[in-house]
Amino acid sequence: MWNEAAQTMPVDQLRALQLSRLKSLLALVHDRVDFYRHRLDDAGVVPSEVTSLDDLAQVPFTSKYDMREVFPFGLFAVPAEEIVEVHMSSGTTGKPVVGGYTRADLDLWQEVMARTLDAGGLHAGDVIQVAYGYGLFTGGLGGHYGGTRLGAMTLPMSSGNTFRQLNTMADFGTTALLCTPSYALFIAEQAREQGVDLASGPLRAGFFGAEPWSAEMRSDIETKLGIKAYDIYGLTELIGPGVAAECTEQNGLHIFEDHFYPEIVDSETGAVLPAGEKGELVLTTLTRTGTPVLRYRTRDITYLIDEPCPCGRTSRRIHRLMGRNDDMLIIRGVNVFPQQVEEVLLRIEGVEPYYRIVVDRDGSMDTLEVEVEMTEGLFSDEVRTVLALERRIEHELRLALGIQAVVKLVNPKTIERSEGKAKRIVDRRAVTTSI
Structure with a gap:
């Protein structure tokens, strides 16, 4: 296997390595990153x-x-001239999360992604x-x-360009x-x-991530493409793809623990x-030099698997993701927050602050629809006025979200009101959690 010594390291040696790297990491960020120095000092x-x-x-x-509050350079642990590449993920109010990569970080990224592909044969x-x-999205270059x-x-x-x-x-x-x-x-x-039969060709493996997918969807992909479909995991905040990946056993995702330390916490x-x-799932980068991260709350729900894997890798695994504990949606690989939609709607005259986000799947592709109430005045206007406003909102949402949404203006007082937390999201993709 790729870098077999690292991936089959005895667990006691792995823990010793993690501790050594953790201590170096804490010293590094305390010395070079104001944000973390203040956090660590305040926590004592x-x-x-x-030890x-x-x-x-x-x-x-x-x-x-x-990370958004210290945009863009607040987490850099090296001078800007040592950053050779930058990637970003979407933020909730227009400010993205920035990841800066040194040459050492790019070498690290190449290493863990080579492990990812090797794990799938x-x-x-x-x-x-x-x-x-x-x-700027990490998927392609990763x-x-x-x-x-x-x-x-x-x-x-x-x-x-299919x-x-x-x-x-x-x-x-x-x-x-x-x-x-x-x-x-x-x-x-x-x-x-x-009329192309992919299942009869040389294609034999697929590495899929960046959005939720079910066990049923895995089975469908494997049948239609004639491949083994592997789940991979990563975050721009940590490195991109390459944090964890399934091996050929397809029974949980191996975390590359010599570089990323995992914890499971009560939300x-x-x-x-x-x-x-x-x-x-909470993750710490043990070897990242450009933008090291301490105890990042991924908001992803899962659990750690400690039992040995037949593949021989000694790292712990995470169970296939079982949902999130926040309101972020992942649609066609893009992070979408209801706040982003709301901010767009509140800037536009002719609509009320009552809306519903409907996520569905048309065949194999995620779809995004935003239902929003029109005002009484607009309700009495001509149809072409309503259609024009729908197109305008779609344009504004595309600029804000980075993906296309279908906007449907609905009659006043037709979206359900709530005395508690408003139900803004309907996700019909039916993602299950079994492997």
């Missing part, structure tokens, strides 16, 4: 006094909102088609870096596909319509939970 955490991994529980959490002889989006580090022929297709995706698969003999699971099914549908109290108990 002295890096030189940390066990259990001491990490004394360190305050980091949230997406913290790929090697230097494979042809890898990367159909994640390239750019897959690309992993493929080239592995020594495989890597095709930087990016997302979209006709060309299919032609490239045929021309180059693609053996592995990297994209969102919904796009994989869309590729399968287009192949069927064009309400913050208390650390034992292996096997469901809670929120």
Whole structure:
């Protein structure tokens, strides 16, 4: 296996390595990152006094909102001239989360993505088609870096242009596909319509992430594409894809623990939970140098699997994600918050502050619809006025969210009111949690 010594390290040695790296990390951020120095000092955490991994529980959490507040350079632990690449994820009020990469960080990213692909059985002889989006989104370049580090022929297709995706698969003999699971099914549908039998070709593996997907969806992808479909996990806040990945056993995602330290905590109290108990995943970057992160609250719900894996890797695994404990939606690989929708609607005359976000799946693709009440005055206007306002709101939402939404103006007082927390989201994608 790729870097077998690191991935099969005896557990006691792995824990010792993690502690050593944690102590170095705490000293680094206390010395170089004002944000963390203040956090650690306020919590009474002295890096030189940390003697066990259990001491990490004394360190305050980091949230997406913290990262947004110090935009853009507040978490950089090196001078800007040492940052050679930047990636960003969407923020809730227009400010994204920024990740700065040193050359060492890019080397780290290539390493963990090579492990990801190797875990699914790929090697230097494979042809890898990367159909994640390239750019500030981490998916495309993450897959690309992993493929080239592995020594495989890597095709930087990016997302979209499905006709060309299919032609490239045929021309180059693609053996592995990297994209969102919904796009994989869309590729399968287009192949069927064009009379292309992907299941009979060389394609044998797919690495899918960036959005929720169910066990049933995995089965559908595997049947239609004739492949093994592997779940991969990562966050821009940590490194991008490459934090954890399934092996060929497809029984939980191995965390690359020599670089990312996992905890499961109670979402309400913050208390650390034992292996096997469901809670929120919290991650710490042990080796990131550009923007190191302490105890990042992912908001993803899962649990740790401590039992040995037949593959021989000694790292702990996380169960397939079982939902989130916040109101963030992941739609076609893009993070969408209700607050973003609300901010757009509140700027537009002719609509009331009552809306509903409906997420569904049309075939293999996620769809986003926003229902919003029109005012009494607009209700009495001509149909063409209503249609024009719908198109305007769709345009504004696309600018704010980065994806297309369908807007439907509905009659006044037709969206259900609530005396408690308003029910803003209806997610009909029916994602299950079993493997």
